[in-house]
Amino acid sequence: MTLFLQQVVEGLGSGAIYATLALALVLIFRATGVINFGQGEMATLSAFLCWQLTAWGVSLGFAIAIAVAFSFLLGAAVERTIVRPVEQGDPLTLLVVTLGLFFVFNSIMRFFWGTTPHHLASIVPNTALNVAGVHLATQSLTTLGIVLAVALALYVLFSRTLLGIVLRAAATNPGESRLLGVNVNRMLMIGWGLAAAVGGLGGVLVAPGLGLQPTMMQVIIIFAFAGAALGGFDSPLGAVVGGLIVGVSQNLAATYIDAIGNELSVVVPFALIVAVLLVRPSGLFGTAAAGGRV
C-alpha cells in the first residue's frame, strides 16, 4: 500500500509539471484554436531569463516576477507579429508556424546559453516530508500547489470577471464580438500573453528539478499534449486533471505492469489519449464545441 501511495504521489509530482504546460496549451487553444508546439520552448526561455537575472544578482522572487512578465509580453508579441496573419488560415498553416516557433526559440536559447545544464535555484528547499511512510518532495508539492492555484485563478477569471468573459467571447465568436464592440485582436493577444505567462511560471517552477537546458521541456510538452487532450483542449480544469492523470497512470503502469517497465511507460498516456479521443473527442472536461469530431 505504501508503495502504491508513493507511486501515486510521485506520479502527481510529474503530473503537476505536465499540468503547468497543459494549462498554457489550453489557453492558447481557447484563444486561437491551435496547438502550440513552441509552448515548451517559450517556457524554457523564461526559465533561462530568470536564471540570467539571478546570475546578475537579482533576488529569485523578483527574477521570477520579471520572467513571468516578460513571458506575457513575449506571448502577446508572438501573437501580434507571427500568428495573426495566419490566424484565419487552415490548421496546417497554423501548426507549421508553431513548429517554426519551436525551432526558433530553441536555437535562440542554444545561442545564448549553450547546451550544458544550468542550475536554477528553487523557491523552496528540496527536502522530502515523510507522511506515514510516504515521501513527499517539497518541490513537487509546491509545483502542484501553484498549478492548482493558477487553475483556480483562471477559472475565476474566465467565469467571474468581465475580462475573462470578453476573452471567451472573442475566441468563440470573433465576428459577433466585434459587433458588440469587443477589440477581438487585443483579446487574442492577451490570450497568448496569459498562456505564455502561465507556461513561463511553469518553466521557472520545474527548472530546479529537471535541470535547466534548452531541451528541458521537449519531453514534458509531449505529455502536456496528452494531458490537454485527455482533459479537453478548451478546459483549464481539464488540463490540470488530465496532466495529473497522465503522470499517475505512467508511474503506476511502470511499477505494476511488468511488460511495460520504465521505458514503455511513454506508451501508456498515448494509448489513453487515443482511447479518450475516440470515445469522447472533446476530452473529459471539454465542451462539445471544441471536439474535433468530423
Next chain:
Amino acid sequence: MRKIRIARGGFVHRWLPRLALALALLIAIRLPFTQDATTNYKWTLVFIWATATLGLTLLCGFSGQISVAQSVFVASGAYTSGVLASNYDWNYLATIPPAIAISFVLGILVGLPALRLAGLYLAMVTVAAAVITPPILNQLEFAGGHLGTIVTAPEAPSWSGLAQDQWLYFVALAAALLTAVAIRNLSRGRFGKALIALKDNETAAQTFGIPPARLKTLAFGVSAAAGGLAGSLYAFVVGIVAPESFGLFMAIGFLSAAVLGGVRSLAGAFIGAIFVRFMPDYAAEVNDALPDLIYGGTLILVMLVMPTGIVGLLAKLRDALISVEDPVERAPAAPPQANLPAAKTGQPAA
C-alpha cells in the same frame, strides 16, 4: 515590363513544362557522375526524403488530413527491409514489396482514428504515434533492440558499370519518380477527385456517393506505403536501422519538407526535401544554433508570405513573367467572350 505572351493550349504552353521537367531529369541523371560519393549519398537521401514527403502531399495536400506520423511508416518500412535482409538474407529488392505492404496496413490502422477526428485532433493522434514509435522499436529484440540492425548496402550489379553510391542514387531516384507518377495518377483520377471533393465539402461529396470513411483511411494507407518505400531504401542506404532515428523530429522533417515545398505540389516534395536535407549542413558551418534558427524562421516566413510554399512562389514568378492568353480565332469549343475584352473580339459584349 512587358510580359511574354503565349497562347493557351499552343505549342509553347504545352511543351514548356515538359521541357523544364526533362531538363531537371537530365541534370538528375548527370549529377552522380560529376560529384564524389559523399555528395551522392546526400542526394540519395534527398530522394528518399522526397519519396516519404510525396506521401504527405497526397495525405495533407489532396486529402487535407494532417499527419505528423510519416516517420512511423518510414520506420516500419526500414525495419521490415532491414530484418528481412540481415536476419533472413533476402535480396534487397525483394524486401521492398513487403515493406510497402506492412506500412500500408499500419497506415490504415493509424488512419482509423481519422474517421472520427478532424484537423488538430487527428494531428495529436499522429504525434502520439510518432512519439511512441522509438520506445516500441526498442522492444524488438529480433531487430537488435536499442542498438538496431546493421544492414549491408547492396553492390551495384556488374552490368550497370556503376559504383555503389551511383547505383543507390539511381535506385532512390527511380523510387521517388515512380512514387511521384503514382501519386500524380492517383490524384488526377477518381480517387484523387473524390478526396478533394471530401476535403472541400464532405456532406456534398457524400450525396454524390463518395464514401468518406473508406477513402480517408485509404489515403492514409497510400501515404504510408510511400513512407514504407522510403524506409526500405533508407535501411540499405544508411546501413543501420535504429529506434532513435525514427522519432518525432524525423516526422516533423517530412511535414516541414511538404509544407515548405508546397503541400499540394509534387515538385514541392522534391524542393522541400532538398531544403531540409541540405540547409542544416550549410548553416551548421556558421554556428551550431543557426540551422534551427533558419529552419524555424523559414517555416514561419513561408507560412506568412507564401502559404503555398516555394512552388507557389515560383508559380507567381512565372505568372509575372509569362501571360497565357486564350487564342482569339481558333478554340470554338471554349466558352466564347466570357473572359475576353469586347473590343478585341469585335462583337458586342454580352
